[in-house]
Amino acid sequence: MDAFSQLLNGFAVALTPMNLLWCLVGTTLGTAIGVLPGLGPALTIALLLPITFKVEPTAAFILFAGIYYGAMYGGSTTSILLNTPGESATIVTALEGHKMARNGRAGAALATAAIGSFVAGIIGTLGITFLAPVVVDWALKFGPADYFSLMVFAFVTVSAVLGSSAVRGLAALFFGVWLGLIGVDLQTGQARFTFGLPELLDGINVIVVAVGLFAVGETLYVASRYRSGKDEIIPLSGSLWMTREEWKRSWKPWLRGAAIGFPIGAMPAGGAEIPTFLSYYVEKKLSSKPQEFGKGAIEGVAGPEAANNASAAGVLVPMLTLGLPTSATAAIMLSAFQSYGINPGPLLLQSQPHLVWGLIASLFIGNVMLLVLNLPLIAIWVKLLHIPAPLLYAGILVFATIGTYGITQSPVDLILLYLIGGIGYLMRRYDFPAAPVIIGMILGPLAEQNFRQAMTISAGDWTVFFTRPLSATILALAALALFGPKLYQLAMRPKPDHVPGDA
Amino acid sequence: MTSGSQEDAPLRPRPAVGETIIGAGVLVLAIVMFWQAMSIPVSPLYAKVGPTVVPMMTAAALGMLGVLLLIDAWQGGWQTEEEKSATPDRAALLWILAGLVLNVLLIGPVGFTIASVILFVCVARGFGSKAIVRDALIGAAFALVAYFGFATTLGINIGSGLFEATIERLIGVEGG
Numbered sequence: 048m049d050a051f052s053q054l055l056n057g058f059a060v061a062l063t064p065m066n067l068l069w070c071l072v073g074t075t076l077g078t079a080i081g082v083l084p085g086l087g088p089a090l091t092i093a094l095l096l097p098i099t100f101k102v103e104p105t106a107a108f109i110l111f112a113g114i115y116y117g118a119m120y121g122g123s124t125t126s127i128l129l130n131t132p133g134e135s136a137t138i139v140t141a142l143e144g145h146k147m148a149r150n151g152r153a154g155a156a157l158a159t160a161a162i163g164s165f166v167a168g169i170i171g172t173l174g175i176t177f178l179a180p181v182v183v184d185w186a187l188k189f190g191p192a193d194y195f196s197l198m199v200f201a202f203v204t205v206s207a208v209l210g211s212s213a214v215r216g217l218a219a220l221f222f223g224v225w226l227g228l229i230g231v232d233l234q235t236g237q238a239r240f241t242f243g244l245p246e247l248l249d250g251i252n253v254i255v256v257a258v259g260l261f262a263v264g265e266t267l268y269v270a271s272r273y274r275s276g277k278d279e280i281i282p283l284s285g286s287l288w289m290t291r292e293e294w295k296r297s298w299k300p301w302l303r304g305a306a307i308g309f310p311i312g313a314m315p316a317g318g319a320e321i322p323t324f325l326s327y328y329v330e331k332k333l334s335s336k337p338q339e340f341g342k343g344a345i346e347g348v349a350g351p352e353a354a355n356n357a358s359a360a361g362v363l364v365p366m367l368t369l370g371l372p373t374s375a376t377a378a379i380m381l382s383a384f385q386s387y388g389i390n391p392g393p394l395l396l397q398s399q400p401h402l403v404w405g406l407i408a409s410l411f412i413g414n415v416m417l418l419v420l421n422l423p424l425i426a427i428w429v430k431l432l433h434i435p436a437p438l439l440y441a442g443i444l445v446f447a448t449i450g451t452y453g454i455t456q457s458p459v460d461l462i463l464l465y466l467i468g469g470i471g472y473l474m475r476r477y478d479f480p481a482a483p484v485i486i487g488m489i490l491g492p493l494a495e496q497n498f499r500q501a502m503t504i505s506a507g508d509w510t511v512f513f514t515r516p517l518s519a520t521i522l523a524l525a526a527l528a529l530f531g532p533k534l535y536q537l538a539m540r541p542k543p544d545h546v547p548g549d550a
Numbered sequence: 551m552t553s554g555s556q557e558d559a560p561l562r563p564r565p566a567v568g569e570t571i572i573g574a575g576v577l578v579l580a581i582v583m584f585w586q587a588m589s590i591p592v593s594p595l596y597a598k599v600g601p602t603v604v605p606m607m608t609a610a611a612l613g614m615l616g617v618l619l620l621i622d623a624w625q626g627g628w629q630t631e632e633e634k635s636a637t638p639d640r641a642a643l644l645w646i647l648a649g650l651v652l653n654v655l656l657i658g659p660v661g662f663t664i665a666s667v668i669l670f671v672c673v674a675r676g677f678g679s680k681a682i683v684r685d686a687l688i689g690a691a692f693a694l695v696a697y698f699g700f701a702t703t704l705g706i707n708i709g710s711g712l713f714e715a716t717i718e719r720l721i722g723v724e725g726g
Contacts, residue, residue, distance in 0.1 A: 218576055218615040224608050232601040240586050270646055270676050271638035437679035441670040442692055449696050458654055465650045477572050495604040502599045
């Protein structure tokens with residue numbers, strides 16, 4: 048009951064007119080950027096980070112969480128009507144949803160996506176409410192060595208397991224860790240990797256890196272492929288009211304999707320792609336009409352959309368309770384905490400109950416707002432899809448410039464932004480994931496800090512990471528996650544998975 | 551871990567040029583990092599884990615990954631044939647690059663709005679828009695809304711130039 052009474056206090060915070068307004072701004076903005084191709088929550092929250100100097104933390108996090116949830120809702124609209132997933136986690140939605148739209152059932156696809164997102168968002172937020180205090184009790188026993196091992200585990204899973212290649216994921220991660228190390232070492236005051244530039248002494252701002260990768264790099268990549276090809280936007284068709292049969296075929300996938308998505312999101316491994324794909328296959332297996340899959344099966348929209356939103360909620364559990372971000376967006380939210388001087392971790396729920404429970408309550412409110420924003424008002428969002436690409440991407444780059452130049456008004460930051468954008472383009476072109484860069488950059492210095500603390504406590508004994516049972520277990524799991532798939536592959540002796548053709 | 555490559559591949563694939571450059575780039579970055587990490591002075595007072603330990607570990611890891619990427623590249627690379635054969639639209643990239651370079655050069659001397667309009671027009675041109683005047687007008691409107699809206703809400707002080715100062719004087723608002 049404790050969590051329940053805390054949650055009631057949270058609602059008292061979230062229901063103040065100002066906070067409701069922040070929530071509305073966040074969810075509206077989130078839906079808009081979710082709908083627009085080329086913009087995502089990580090980029091948007093990064094651009095809005097300077098707001099942390101202006102408003103109190105509760106308001107800022109209510110805004111950010113609204114953007115985060117809203118982008119998940121908005122992304123599905125783009126997948127269904129445009130077949131260009133606005134968000135990587137909505138790729139699966141495009142599979143069936145776009146087919147449904149082509150068959151004149153866009154309305155039903157949008158409705159099952161929005162209602163499924165709502166159901167799963169509420170279940171996921173309930174999950175946070177009751178799981179967070181449990182994780183906190185457990186996490187209070189963690190020492191620096193255990194924390195370091197946990198971060199190593201998260202590093203391995205977010206970069207090596209979730210992407211298409213462990214080597215490229217880890218290369219992106221260590222590039223991010225390096226970016227995070229640039230600047231003055233807080234323990235010894237030594238400048239590291241500053242190349243003699245005084246501008247780099249304070250470190251590289253995460254805004255510059257996130258905006259460089261997600262706005263500049265993305266724009267360059269899209270431009271290199273664009274060739275003024277026009278995407279076909281399917282007009283809204285079919286009633287937004289689902290038929291009785293569509294309801295019947297949707298509600299179980301919603302619940303199953305939420306049940307798959309939340310636990311996977313809440314693991315310190317994170318990632319929204321795996322639960323959506325998993326939900327898709329589960330629904331395909333369980334469906335009474337498997338032949339409809341690939342041609343517009345409503346279960347294939349309902350399940351993955353629910354899984355996507357539930358896992359987005361799940362990601363907030365390790366973020367709030369362990370200070371462990373497992374997505375680029377969560378990593379940027381963590382840097383917002385840092386900018387307030389708040390350390391997310393097991394003590395956060397005690398030291399900032401106002402903030403945490405207000406945030407969780409606002410997630411419930413935000414989900415209700417999003418349901419309204421995304422069903423009755425859907426036609427407004429569809430209009431956003433008609434913004435011509437030249438203007439959209441030109442606008443994105445101008446905004447990226449303001450966001451970056453505004454921090455310090457130093458051309459050095461702009462040059463860095465464009466350099467990182469160039470790297471982001473190459474990463475996109477050569478299939479390196481971008482999220483591990485951001486996670487490595489934020490989490491790398493924290494991992495170093497825990498590493499040094501652990502080593503100081505153990506008086507320089509390196510074995511401390513393997514003799515503490517908890518730490519050893521987590522490291523073993525990390526090794527298993529990293530080498531397990533490879534060993535399994537070797538053991539099964541498959542054909543080489545990469546046979547380049549001799550074109 | 552990739553030693554058995556020769557027996558694995560039925561036909562010996564040609565090394566992939568693009569991937570080789572990327573792999574080499576990662577390796578060079580790792581070497582520069584290692585060399586930079588060596589030059590960080592370590593005070594004996596912090597003998598336990600000094601400021602160089604984690605940077606060196608990072609450099610070593612990145613170096614190893616660079617080697618693995620190179621091996622992968624020499625075995626034909628990791629990209630699909632479709633991706634390899636797709637040549638990037640150079641003209642589009644050059645237009646955007648020009649916009650970015652002009653923006654860096656001009657934002658200080660002429661102010662945010664004019665630099666933004668130039669960037670806006672160049673990027674739109676890169677995406678195939680030929681309506682330069684229309685783009686410039688939309689860009690100007692966008693930049694001004696961004697300047698007065700975004701900047702004042704977030705309390706960011708974007709350097710104001712001639713254009714902004716004139717408008718501020720006209721409407722009597724203090725920018726930033």
